[in-house]
Amino acid sequence: MELSERLAGMAGVPVEAFRLLVTLIAGYPIAAIYRKLIVDLENKALHHLFFAFCGLSLCYFNYGKDTYHSLLAISVTFVLVHLLRGAPHLMLGVNFVFHMGYLLLGYYFTASNEYDILWTMPHCILTLRMIGFGFDVADGLKPVSKLSKEQSETALKHPPSFLQLLAYAYFPSGFLVGPQFPYRRYQNFTNGDFRQYEGCVDAGLKRLGMGVLYLIVCQLGLAYLPDNYFLTPEFAEQHFIKRIFFLGFWAKFTLYKYISCWLFAEGALMCIGFTYKGRDAQGNPDWSGCTNVKLMLLETGNTMEHYVQSFNVNTNQWVAQYIFKRLKFLNNRNISYAAALGFLAVWHGYHSGYYMAFLMEYMIVSTEKQIDRVYTKEVLPRYGEILNNSMIYKVLYFVSLKSYNIVYMGWCLTSFVFLKYERWITVFSAVNYFGFIYMFIWACLFHGYRHFVGKPPQNREPAATASTVKQATD
Template identity: 75%
Template sequence: MTESLEDSPDAGLMGSIAELGGVSTEALRLLLTLMAGYPIAALYTKYVADLPLKMLHHVFFFTCGAGLCYFNYGVGTYHSLLGILVTYLLVLFLRQNIKLLIGLNFAFHMTYLLLGYFYTSSNEYDILWTMPHCILVLRMIGFGFDISDGLKSNEALSKEQKETALPQVPSLLELLAFAYFPSGFLIGPQFPMRRYQNFINGDYRRHEGNVEAGMRRLAAGVFYLIVCQVGLSVLPDSYFLSPEFAKVGFIKRIYLLGFWAKFSLYKYISCWLLTEGALIYIGFTYKGTDEHGEPDWSGCSNVKLVLLETGNTMEHYVQSFNVNTNQWVGQYIYKRLKFLNNRTISYGAALGFLAIWHGYHSGYYMAFLMEYMVVSTEKQITNFYDKVVLPRYGNFLNSSDVYKILYFATLKSYNIVYMGWCLASFVFLKYERWIVVFEAVNYYGFIWLLIWAAFYQSYLYLSRFGGKSSADATGGKKTQ
């Protein structure tokens, strides 16, 4: 598939432009596809939006989306077409057998995706057909759940399920248009079929302000893209695998890794902002009204910029980054495991699913393991601080301006430094690469987590040994 693209008539032109911009041809195609969402939105608004025949709307979006997919992946487009067709056939023939439908649909898509990773993955983040296919996998799995929810009584559904349940089976054309929606098929965001149907029905078009909001998001995306390119040109990935990095002073090393992580994050954020801007521009993302009674166009936002830039914990990063995917996992994986009656197991299973969904690289599993460990540690530290430190020293600490400055500086430093540690394995993927980075920074991420764990467990033990309840440090629950 890649060879066929390179041999195409425009490969020379695309290659020349990509080389001039210092990016790969695949990355240039991706960027052009993201930007194509804006003219497509303008064409739809002017010529298609008011057409009464819904089939024409579906044809427009399917044609545009599938065409862009072919522009990026050539004949590799058949992978997504096959996945959509299989889901549609499963729904047609197994709709009345909910468990079998959900199980087969889930197993097929995850197996197909993992086989795709197995045959195509390399040491880098690959821009291949598997990239949009992982988006499609979540969309088709969610679609299967929504179809099954449509067969249940209204009383048996949660609030979220009521908003996404599908009592009627859409046509194949409608499913294709939903799956290939031009500004959503490539890198997300995730959204349910019901949102697409509401949009086609014109439920969002009566609201104003989408064009201006879309342009603001586009400007933000361009800004983050420029910062990303400049930052990674100063701190390229290769630098952190070099002997030169390991020779830098330790404090400087961990801060450099932290700033590199911010620039690396901006690569994803800029792409999400660009695609979100196109979705807003076309009027797809209506969420209701804000506190001022104005239309809220953040319904498909994949990043919370204010929280991302002002947050000071890893949990803030989790809450502000890849928002729609996290919401999807929460709705279709975490909450569907409620029958286990154990939040820790459900949370671990959700993170495990996310890691598997990303691929086989050990770096993904290390990154999500670190997320679980760091967020859990943060909650322990917060409980200890709120329940033990503040009751004893709160009056002094809250009245000290010096302490407030130190507190802010400490949290910000932690935020920068630990972001570098947590993201390293996610970017470098292969064990042979990310372990080099971990070694270069003396494994500080593991060491500090272990120091805290030893202190915290010792505190709990001494509290119990002294006949005291450990409720202070565990949020009010006594240790049995």
């Protein structure tokens, strides 16, 4: 038995999860080595070789011979970019179809009832990175006047060498769980554009500390409320209020699992000086350029839209830039939103739970917008002065929103975690399908009110399915 298996057994965790954690933590000594030995070397090829070697080694440590999947994908993109650069539309089409097709085949042959830590996990990150890279190369062939501000910041006039592309794709703290970033950020970093700014190590270690805290809370919470508990008769026999709150707290603990991984990765990227964003309001260097979770909004938010805006931020931004905005020629936001939603669902895999989760997100955010319109246009103008002066109302308002925030997070995340229809429908049944019922009741009341009393002012922008799509209209 190899060392990692023995250590994982001693820690009482699956060996795949142990290797994942070790790989994320490895980003910190790699950052220290780079800053101590590599950063001042004038030969940039040594920088690229260092990152390519470290990333490939970590990938092999996790997935062994399955590393060939990512090597093949990167090689195909490199060949396509150089062979078909003169025909950008063909290059983009072939590149997109190859990467999505390869990823979906991987899902088909490896999928199970659980969220597996297999080679497909980093490959879904790589798929977006290579597709985005193809778009950036194509944008580099266009006149600057025809590019948006975002496109001009990521466009590539000259494609990188194969070593540079390997280093970008396998960047040690970014290839496994994200975050997404364009090649131009990697290029600016290796060129030394961020080196003159201070504070990256302190910012990174703080992020690491937050990651450790979230991981501890996650482990303690899921030890008390494990996934399989919600499939048992014991859970279904609890009081209804207990059931929905148990499900809600379980969802928060489950989110913390993802958040801790992102915080570890982001902290390592900060420590190496990769995440420079500019200067903040106080004029200090801002190292949040690769932030994948907005912790303050996540913890203080009261609606599902707050969750959407604060979670998996970089992936959402990627979808906005490379899917939603690229469909502007359709001149129909509804179709663009549907395409963005459909792409995200397909990118996650075949399981019905993913599609139900995105559908629920859309429905709940739409319902929230309707309730907010009624509240701000109908209730506050009539009773705002009385309500704002009532401490009892303020307390009830806060408690109600927080309870809603917790309870509906459990409802939304259920299908995303349990994946198979037979599993997530069992949990939905155990909580009496409350998420469907309350939204149906609200829809009847809202549309009945519009029909018999009058239509409140309409929100002309459809509800976004992800924070990116919302940001894409800014």
